[in-house]
Amino acid sequence: MTAVDTFTLTAEEAKRLLEAGEVSGAELYQAYLAAIGERDPELHAYLHVCDSPAAEGIPIAIKDVISTKGVPTTAGSKILEHYVPVFDATVTARCKAHGLVLLGKTNTDEFAMGSSTENSAYGPTHNPWDPTRVPGGSGGGSAAAVTAGLAPWALGSDTGGSIKQPSALCGNVGLRPTYGTVSRYGVVAFASSLDQVGPVAKNVRDCALLYSVIAGRDDNDLTTVEVPEVELPTAQDLAGVRVGVPRELNDAEGIEPGVRDAVQRAIRLAESLGAEVDECSLPRSVEYGLACYYLIAPAEASSNLARYDGVRYGLREQGADFRAMVMKTRDAGLGDEPKRRIMLGTYALSSGYYDAYYGTAQKVRTVIKREHDAAFERFDVLLSPTSPTVAFPLGAKVGDPLAMYLNDLLTIPSCMAGLPGLNIPCGLSEGLPVGLQLVGAQFSENTLFRVGHALEGALGFDAVPTRFRR
């Protein structure tokens, strides 16, 4: 048997080892279980670990907002504490159909609402690079699991940055696909018009592979479409690629100098690989993106979370009548952040306020989309930092929701436009990973993979956290 180093083993390599018979599925699975046993007590990336000793395929971790038949799916919330789905999400079913084996369910901010995974009702996840810091969020569990070698790859979900931002803070590769390319069926809904499932991986090729497994039209999700065939990237250069550098996303207030420097180096590297680099501007997207996001997402969330009433599943508190039961159940079962967003969203949808808030935000969303469309007439990909900062200390922003929301300033505009975005690590600042965000036109995942792969090769980022290097 080949010794498996879960820190460095890619899924592609794992597949080769399995096919060559150099390692068995059970051995592979055991290697990850051992890594989880060793490091997860410190990191808390998993909410639930499966035990499938007879596993044959490549293991995968799945964010706990994604339904897994027979395996608890809590969405990081007390209100779903003992909920066990009777059906698989389409993405789960597709992973299984491709022979992937579920390792476990990863931690998330409650209902994917957060940027640090500190809003999980089951306690925060810690950053593998520095356990005193957050892994980002909401998909901190999936990102930390991949970086710490607790899974070769994972599924995340992204509404306003929940895949890209944790990947940035944990130093791995995460793709938020074009809205409509990956089924949302069975994914606990946060904001339906923004939610997208995507892969979290060690490198761009693994990311593309996993995307090819989950993408494509699903009869159970009307918003999905057929997608172009996924091309695994091979090119090492960027000849002919037009790279845009949106001023507002690169000069935004709050971007740390170390982050800016690492991103600038990556942009210069792109130029040296043959890309044509030029500046561009997305003024309205950045100025209004965050504000509109915090109307649309809470509005949809207030509606999507209304089904947690204690009647059919999940937590139920006792009450004198239906109303009292629902109120007590929701009070006890939902944390502060979902409550905050439900209230914001309910207000934004209220009669008399709808036009001013939700209606206007939808119009601005169209403006943001057009502004991006115009940029993609000139460019193939837009580069910027993914997160303005590196991983921040646990607890640093818990008391300040607005500061927490600003973490998503740079990821939100393209999410609002429904566009794909890829995070790749591009260096360290203060010993912590810096994420580079690549945003492409609708359905241009293959372009993002190509650019990401070439840059990744040239950057040579060592994805194993310094404290775990041997």
Next chain:
Amino acid sequence: MTGVGPGTWEPVIGLEIHVQLKTETKMFCRCRNHYGSPPNTNVCPVCLAFPGALPVPNRRAIEETIKLGHALGCTIAERAVFHRKSYFYPDLPKAYQISQYDEPLCAGGSLTVPTAAGDVRIGITRAHLEEDAAKNVHVAESGRLDGATATLVDFNRGGTPLVEIVTEPDLHDADTAKRFLQLLRQTVMELGLSDAELDKGSMRFDVNVSVRPAGTDELRTRTELKNMNSFNFAAKGIEREIARQIGIYEAGGTVDQETLHFDPGNEDSAPMRSKEEAQDYRYFPDPDLVPVHPPVELVDRLRGEIGELPGSRIRRIADTLSFYDADVLVTGGLDRLWSDVVAAGADPKEAANVLANQFVATGVAPSAVDPAELAKLVDARAQMPRAAFDKALAKSGDDGFSAEPYLAEKAVSDASELDPVIDRVLAANAAQAEQYRSGKQGLLGFFVGQVMKETGGKADPRAVNERVREKLLAAGR
């Protein structure tokens, strides 16, 4: 009708009708759409609102709503949108109902209701598609004396397709409202969209009633009447409510906006009242669904599938028969059989009488009947014993039914056979005979009935009628 002099108050009535479509599957999932299954057997993650489940609209339901839209003369939307309508209730698992708001499938039509006094055109504001709620079953908790109850929810009905039809406030009397509802029911049944069975709840309606000084066009405060499960009940409720509101205004009071819930089990009980809460349903377009753009070819094809509608048939048949007969035949679903029976040679009026009275009582499906055989029965009715005629009608829907064996049974009309029976009956009921002679003419039927009974239904009713009258009068001289 309202108990108040005409020309004083004008009632203003609007209707909101819900019709359950009889599609194979539910509106947004693939569960069976079936009434009467054991509780919670036609359910799935979608209609139970499990986390992550998503709706996919039923194509058939959309097509049938378009068809109904055509029948109601509506404009079919080029773009229709499903909205979420939010409220918390145990029978609403998502805590929102997927419905339509400002972009319904069908809008701006009308249904013309023929009445004895002429046609009345009722505007249709809209007809839209939505999902039904589940069913709450309130049960008393066993072993509790304080009357505490529990509520069980049966989700079989939850998510079944429902069409909501809203009329303009164009109705001004209870009778026309009732006729409108009957005509609408017949229309949806003929289109094959729904069984529209009131007792099973597959057709339900709410009525908005207000009154105003006649001759004005103001709209005063309206009340909403709910839970009425029959057309007569609705008509009665409307009349009572009109009278109540007029009474209030004439006493110098004001009508409160409220909802009146009727007890369907007891038509005479006073309705339960509840204040209308200003509900904020927080409508917004359902982001899980995409706008519906019905293709022009489909809309045209569906228009072509609609035959002659009941309203127009009532008007056509009323040229031959009375309006009343035409109305009964069409709203009873009997007019096609009537046309065929008449075409086979039966007398139109005689055929209408038989169909609207004796035939309906048999419960035989009109579509199962051979019109030629029925025409023979209608023709021979006067000559046949009543019992034989009724028996023949009851069998008229059987496979290969032939009228011949029944026609062979001739009614007894010979006076020599009838007289002894008549004499016996008159002698046994001397007091009634005296009453008849002193002017109580209605008693004639009583004597005829007694004679028919005595003869085991074999007598010819017309001959009996005539002979009884002769004998009663003769005895009085």
